[in-house]
Amino acid sequence: MFGTADQTQRFHTSIKELTKHMEAYNGTFVSLDGTRGSPVPQTAKEPVQEPVQEPTQEQQSQQENDDETQLVTNLEVTGEQHTEPPSEPVQEIPKNPLEGTNLDNPQKRNPDKAPLPPGYRGSMTNEYKPYEQARVVKDKFGNPAKQNATMLTLVRNEELYDMLQSIQQLESRFNRNYQYDWVFLNDKPFTDEFIKQTSAMVSGTARYGIIPYEHWSYPEYIDPQKAKEIRESRQYANVAYGSSESYRHMCRFNSLFFYKHPILDDYQYYWRVEPSIEYGCDILTDPFAYMVENKINYGFTLTLTEFPKTIPTLWKTSLEYFLRPEVAAQIPSDEENLLSFVSGDNGRTYNLCHFWSNFEIANLDFYRSPVYEGYVQHLDRAGGFFYERWGDAPVHTIAVAKMMRASEIHLFTDISYKHTVAGSCPLDDAFRRQARCTCDPGLDWSITSGSSCNLHYMEVAHQPHMADYEKYRNLVAERQEQEQQRKKEEMERRREAAKQRAEERRQRAEERRQRKQKEREERLRAAKTPAAN
Template sequence: MKQAGYIVLFWTTLFLFYLWTGSSSRNTHQIRTTPDEVSRNGFVMFARNDKLKEMVRSIKRLDALYNQAHDHPWYIFSREPLDSSITGELSRVSRGLARFGIIPNEHWGYTSTTERIIKSPISREKLLNRWFAGFMSSHPLLRDVDYVWKVDAESTYHCNMIRLDPFGLMKTNNLSYAGIPGTKEDAHGALSLWNNVQSFVKRNGSLLHSEGMELLSSDKGKSFNMCRFKDQFGILSLRFLRSTGYHSLFESVDDINNGFTTDGWTDSLFFTIASSLLGGPRSVHAFRDIGYEHSKWTYWCPKGKAHEGNHCMCDPTDFRLKDNKPECIALFDT
C-alpha cells in the first residue's frame, strides 16, 4: 500500500507539474522555438520491439518536462523495421513528429570477427556505441538536423527543463557536446583509446584546439584522467560530428584495432575526448541542473536552488550510487 501511494503521488505531481509548465510556457515567448529551430533539433533513440513500454515512458516524460514547449521531433532508429503497432504507438504518444530509420548493415560491423558476436546483448551495445560515435550524423534521416539529444529507453529525467532549454543553450553557446559530469571510464578501455588518440595528436597537430588537453590531462597529454560524461545521455552538435577534424579522429582510432567492440569504448568516452581535443573546454558543457538516472549505477540530482527552481523530483542527498567521482565533477567546474 505504501509503495502504491508513492506511485500515485509521483504521477499526480508530474501531472500538476505538466499543467504548471504548460501554462507558463504558453505565456513566455522567449522559450518558444521557431519552426526552423524545431526541425533542426531532435531526440534520438535506438528502439527494439520488446522495449515499447520503456520507450513510451521515456517519450512521455521528456515531452512533459521539456518538449511540450517546443515540439521537437523524435528520430527513432532500429536495426530491423519495427512492428507497425510499435511505430503507431510511438507516433501517437510523442509530442513532436516521430520519424523512423534503419541502421544499415555497413554501419553495424566491420570485420568477420565482429559479425560473429553480434548476437550477444553486450555486443549489440558495443556496436551501437560505435554507430552513435561514427555514423549517426551521416544518416539521411538527420540530414537537416543540427543538434540531437540522445535518449535511452531506460533512462529517467527528474527536473523541469523548459526554462533551461538545453537545445537553445547548445546553439547560443556554440557547444559541441553536453552531458552529465562525474564518472570515470574503465581503465582498460580508456587507456587503449587514449593510446590511439596520442598517435592521432602527433600526426594532426593542426586540427587540435590550443587548450584541447585541459579537460583530459594534467600533464599535456602524457596521461589521461579517464573522466567522461555519464552514459546514455548527451546532446551533440551534428555539425561538429560532421567536421573534418572529428571524422579524421574517428576514422583514425576506429581503423586501428576495432576498439569499440574489442575494448568496449563507449560513445560518451569518445565524445568527451573528441569535443575537448578539437573544440577546447568551452565547447563542452556539464549540465548540473538536469536530474538524470539510468539503471542502478548512474544517478544525478541537482542541489540547492537548481533543485527547487527546476521542480526536481529526485533526492539530492541520495549517494547510493558509485559512479559520481568528485575529481571528475570538479574538473568540469573549470
C-alpha cells in the same frame, strides 16, 4: 561529437555486482603501452590485485554491507559493470535489413509522399530520406521559437514500453512546450505497433529510420573469427558486455555512423534519449537555445570512470592521431581545450573519466567535421571496437576534450537526469521548488559517488556550483560519517555477541565437564560400595 558512450543495452546486473566491479577496476590510469599505472586521484579505491587470504566471517559481513550501501557507477554502461549480464539471443543481421519493407528498392526510399506538418519551417521535405521507414506528423509545426534540433534514440522494438516511459518523462517535463521532433533508429525495421505507440506519445514529428547494414556489420579489415575468439576469451569473462557482439556493433555505430544517417541531415543539434530514463525536474529553459546562444557544442549531466580492461590501447591509439602535425594544426591547444579533464599528466595517460553519453546534447556539425571523421576512421582501422571493447562514451569524451575549446562544453547542473544506477539532482533548493523537482539532492551522483568525475570537471572547467552545493556536500559527508559510525557500532555489537557466544560455549563445556566428572565419581563410589559390603 558526442554520440554515446554507452549506448545502452540495459544493465541487468545487481548494484552489488556493479560495486564489486568498480572496486576491482575503477580509477586506474591507462598508459601509452596499455599498462596500468597509479590510481586516479579522485577515486578512493585501489584496483584489486591478487587475493591474499580468506576473509573472516565478520570481514565478509562488513564487506557485504559496504557493497550494499555504496553507490555504483557505470556503465560504460551503464555501465560498466561486473559479471556479464544476460544478453539477447544472438541473431544474424540479414544482409539486407530493408528486405520486405517499403525501402527495398535501389534508392532505399519509401516511395510514398512524406507528410509535413502545417506551417513547417526547415529542410525536411515531402520526400522520404533514404532509410527513412516512416514519418508521423502532428496537425501543427509547433513552437516557432524552437531550434533546428531533434530528440534521437537508438532503440529496439522489444524496448517499446521502456521507451514510452522515457518519452512521457521528457515530453511532460520539457518537450510539450516546444514540440521538437523525435528520430528513432533501429538495426531492424520498426513494427507497426512501435510506430503507432511512440508517435502517439510525442508532441513533434516522429521519424523512424533503419540503420544501413554496412553501419552494423564487420568492415573488411576486421577478422570476425579473431573478434569472436577475443570476446569469448577469459580476458572479457567478467567485463560488462565483454562477450557481446551486438554491443560492439552498437558502440561502433554510435562513434562512427549515427550522425551520417540521412534523417539527421535535416538537423543541426540532437538530444540523446535512452529507454528507461527519468527526469526529476521540469526543464525550465530550452537547452538547445542555451547552446546556440552561448556557442556550446556539447552538453552533458553525468560522468563516470571507464573500465581499464575495455580500452587498454584507446588512449595510445588516440594520441597517434592527435599528434599528427596536420591534425594538431586543426584543433585547440592543450591550454584551450579540456585535456586536463581526461589526463592529469599533460596527456601521458588517460584518467578514465568520460561523459555518460546516454544523455548528451550536441552539435552534429562537430561530428561532421573532417577532424572528427579522421579520428574515428583512425580508431576503426585500429580494430579496438572489436578486438577490445571500446565504448562510444570514452571515444566521444576524448574527441570532445581534445577537439573543442573548454568554453564549448557545458555541464547541465540544472537538469535532473537518472539512468540505471546514476542520477543528478540540482543542488539549489529554490530552483528545485520552481522546477517542481521530485529528485533527492542528497543522492546526487556528483557528491555521493567516488566514480563520478563531475566535481573534477567543474574544477578544471571553472564552472560554478549551484547555490546549495556546500549544504548538500556537507549533508552527504555527515551521512557517510554516520553510516561509518553505524557500521563501527554494528561491528562492535557483532564482536560482543561473538564474545558472549564464546563465553556461553565455554560455560556449557565446563558444565559438561563437571557433569561428566560427577558421573565418573558416582560410578566409582557405586563400584566401591559392593566391595566394601
